[in-house]
Amino acid sequence: KxxxxxxxxxxxxxxxxxxxxxxxxxxxxxxxxxxxxxxxxxxxxxxxxxxxxxxxxxxxxxxxxxxxxxxxxxxxxxxxxxxxxxxxxxxxxxxxxxxxxxxxxxxxxxxxxxxxxxDHQVKIRGHRIELGEIETQLLRHEQIREATVLAQDDEQGQKFLCAYFISDGELTVSELRAHIGSELPVYMIPSYFVKLERIPLTANGKIDRKALPKPEGGVDSGTAYVAPRTELEAELAQIWQDTLGCGQVGVLDDFFALGGHSLKAMSLIT
The missing domain is CATH 2.30.38.10 (Luciferase; Domain 3)
Structure with a gap:
């Protein structure tokens, strides 16, 4: 104009x-x-x-x-x-x-x-992570307009990464993980992705991190849900739900796409 x-x-x-x-x-x-x-x-x-x-x-x-x-x-x-x-x-x-x-x-x-x-640099499972690097990589996706990444604590007091974003279309966890993983190491891929209508701001226009919602399963994992077919699969699905804090786990789901990491894998084995 x-x-x-x-x-x-x-x-x-x-x-x-x-x-x-x-x-x-x-x-x-x-x-x-x-x-x-x-x-x-x-x-x-x-x-x-x-x-x-x-x-x-x-x-x-x-x-x-x-x-x-x-x-x-x-x-x-x-x-x-x-x-x-x-x-x-x-x-x-x-x-x-x-x-x-x-x-x-x-x-x-x-x-x-x-x-x-x-002070937005965090240490997760022994790795020092710059949250800004993850945000920059997210913003390189053609459909993502805004993004911020936060380190949060789970029920066991262990830190995990959660990405919040605004996009022009529907994106799956699989797509987002692949996009970040194309440039950054695996330990910098967030455990959760939450799509928002808008990112909350403080009175002076900065991102209000305290107002960001807790992740509740993130966005669509991109995997079709297949219900457990045997008693063993049902028991395993329940263990995954308990370990990952998910409401529903299908037999084709990926442990890491649902927010899993090496420490949760040890809990899963136990």
Whole structure:
């Protein structure tokens, strides 16, 4: 409608007063759903570090640090917090950096892709997982318009991943698992997928994670239901239902597509 209008995505942080990066948005960004935040504005610098504050290679997710003219002096009367968040640049000691707490990775073009907050990083069954990476992969599906992934606790206190999404059509668990598994390892495939009409937001427009519903079986598994045909199959189906918390299990169902994982498999065997 307005072909001469240019859209600019600007990533900003209050403590760096205030914009850090800029990126001109084209049809490519809109089609790929890539959260490209671009490059730093001329008066600021950016670094992506690992936990030991070493630069990570291109394509590897790390924490984004910001330097340059916009970096504030600190938090008023909060010396401990200031020391934690405003640090010396390990490569240029004379430069002060702000530790953003945001996850990003450098793209081959030199631009950066944003992956969300570092406190959305979770550890499940020994694996450290960036929820933003799973969300990004979900958004690459042509039918998915919005997506968020949450780590939740089951009845035994074990963490599992649940994906919430808004899509233009009906998608099965099998399709979604295959789509995520084409780019990410098995341990990053959510146990549950929940289709929503809308994703709840807080008053300031951020995703209200506390308002997301508990999964109740997710979406259609994509497998036709075949009822147990023998007493043994009926007993096995009941054990699966008890272990997985499912309302109904058919003889053709896949243990992992129903939310199973290695620890639940051990419970199943027991």
């Amino acid at each position: 307005y072909p001469n209008t240019q859209l600019i995505n600007m990533y900003g942080i209050t403590e760096t007063t205030v914009h850090v990066t800029y990126k001109a948005i084209t049809d490519h960004e809109i089609e790929t759903n890539l959260s490209n935040i671009g490059r730093p504005i001329p008066t600021l610098t950016s670094y992506i570090f690992d936990a030991q504050r070493r630069l990570v290679p291109i394509g590897v997710v790390g924490e984004l640090y910001v330097g340059g003219d916009g970096v504030a002096r600190g938090y008023l009367n909060r010396e401990e917090l200031t020391a934690e968040r405003f640090v010396a640049n390990p490569y240029k000691p004379e430069e002060r950096l702000y530790r953003s707490g945001d996850l990003a990775r450098r793209l081959p073009s030199g631009e950066m892709e944003y992956f969300g907050r570092i």
